Amino acid sequence: MIVAKGLDGIVVEKTVLSRVDGQQGLLIYRGYHIDEIAKCTFEEVCYLFLFGKLPTAPELANLDQRLKSHRRVDPQVLSFIQQAPAGEEPMALLRTAVSMLSGYLPRVEDNSPDALTENAIALISQVATIAAAISRVKHKQAPVDPDLTLSHAANYLFMSRGERVNDVVSKTLDTALVLHIDHGFNASTFSARVVVSTLTDIVSAVVAAIGSLKGPLHGGANTAVMQMLLEIGELENVEPYVNEAMAAKQKIPGFGHRVYKTFDPRAKHLKAMSEAWGKRVGNVKWFTMSEKLEALMWDKKQLNANVDFYSASTYYAMGIDPALYTVIFAVARMVGWTSHIIEQLADNRLMRPESEYVGPEGLKWVGITDR
Ligand SMILES: CC(C)(COP(=O)(O)OP(=O)(O)OC[C@H]1O[C@@H](n2cnc3c(N)ncnc32)[C@H](O)[C@@H]1OP(=O)(O)O)[C@@H](O)C(=O)NCCC(=O)NCCS
Structure with missing residues (x-):
């Protein structure tokens, strides 16, 4: 039996979402080189991942509207963030708060393509609102309501800082988010795909992904x-x-x-x-x-x-608290995670690898007083 420790070099699925070529230093998002993609806005790349092509202006406006319609999160979720133990790790807080969304998302147990897409859009939108609230509460400030006139990146910064930022700041974050959206079968994306391969719900899968991203060998x-x-x-x-x-x-x-x-x-x-x-x-x-x-x-x-x-x-x-960098990574990667979940479910096979047992065999039971 060959043990593929760390799954090095193992190909477990096909994907049309992104290609990472480690020898040439290439990253492709759905056919576009990352240098081309870096010219796009977060919302455009979000459309590319969810719908398979770069949007026309009306298509982009429609997605933008849908993202904005989900921006507010239920006050119960915000109040959980406000009442969490002081000093809780921001990614741990994000993981629990995103988990709470399953109570508020429409048709969360429905894995039909339409429901999955709507829930993906809601999760992409709401993870930013939650991330900003975590930043506010960490700095002993009350969460700020989203501004529905701003882009995803500008609104995240507005909700974090309590004031609008200039275009240079929001453009930098926008591009940084774009660069972090997807990256093949990285540990958190793979976690999301493993979890959803049991046909569970999208929220369970992204919560697993957040837990994985938190680690210092990955997004941490x-x-x-x-x-x-x-x-x-x-x-x-x-x-x-x-x-x-x-x-x-x-x-x-x-x-x-x-x-x-x-x-x-x-x-x-x-x-x-x-x-x-x-x-x-x-x-x-x-x-x-x-x-x-x-x-x-x-x-x-x-x-x-x-x-x-x-x-x-x-x-x-840019004046962002280092404790929140991984949370910002999660705000971007939510696009990749949800797109991979949708792709996995479109042609699913339960992920169930094997292990090589190297422990003893043939042991006999003895009564507790004789052990
Ligand atoms: C990302 C990472 C886990 C991938 O590593 P990997 O493929 O498992 O490679 P290994 O950990 O087996 O390392 C191979 C060799 O490079 C060294 N190495 C790898 N990353 C290193 C680092 N960041 N600093 C110092 N040495 C490093 C290892 O010590 C090892 O050296 P050795 O052969 O002399 O023992 C690893 O590079 C790492 O831990 N990096 C730091 C954390 C990080 O930045 N993570 C984000 C990734 S996007």
Whole structure:
């Protein structure tokens, strides 16, 4: 029996949603290279994933309207966030709050294509409202009602900050969200597909995905990157930090990838955004430190920066609390998760791999007093 530990190199399904080519450093969303996709808005890419093509103007307006119609979440969900124990990890809070949505979504147990699409749109919309409320409550502020005139990204920032942001800020977040929407059979997407392959409901599947994304080997790495940069503190501390981490065989968050053996094509865009934001706010320190770390990691381990590395310094320069970076990742990835759930259900086969048992056999029962 061959054990495929970590499922390295195992192909479990076909997908039309995204292609990750680790040798060439390619990421394709439904036929479009990520460099082309980076020119689109979040709502356009959302349409592409849910409906299979880039929208015309009326089609986009229609999806935009549908997303906005779901923006408000039930007050019970917001009040749960407000009453949660102070200091609860934001992704843990997000996981529970999204789980509560099953009580409020239309036809949540209905896995017909129409109901799935409507619930996907609702989840994509409402995860942003919940994420913003988590940010508000973490900073001891009351949640803010959504603004139905704003785009998804601008409204998320409005609900988080309690005031409208300028177009440069919202455009940066919009593009960052687009870059995080999907990425093949990553751990959280695979989790969602495994869960829904039992024919359970869409909310159960995305809740599993949120739990998976939370881990530091996956989406949790972006928060860990900023914590590390803050701990390093100054440019001159970067090299000693890396040397110590290498000597202790510690992993540096934001580097390495299971699939990419070359540059992560999303990192190029985020690196440019990080530099531009450093210059915009008159503080390129975090970008410069990041560049130095990147060069050292290449020299010492031939490891490249991944998507989580430069998103950290970009968000930091934008004034976003590092504790919330993974939550923002989830806001974007909800599009990928729900699209994969719909794809899985369209041609489902229960995911049920096997394991090789390596424990003992033939043991005999003995009474408790004789053990
Ligand atoms: C993402 C990740 C889990 C993929 O790793 P993987 O395919 O399982 O690769 P491995 O963990 O087996 O690592 C292979 C080698 O590279 C090293 N390596 C991988 N990522 C590393 C990192 N971030 N820092 C230092 N060394 C790293 C391992 O120590 C190992 O070295 P060795 O052969 O000398 O023991 C891994 O790169 C990692 O933990 N990165 C940090 C977390 C992160 O940024 N996650 C977000 C991914 S988008």
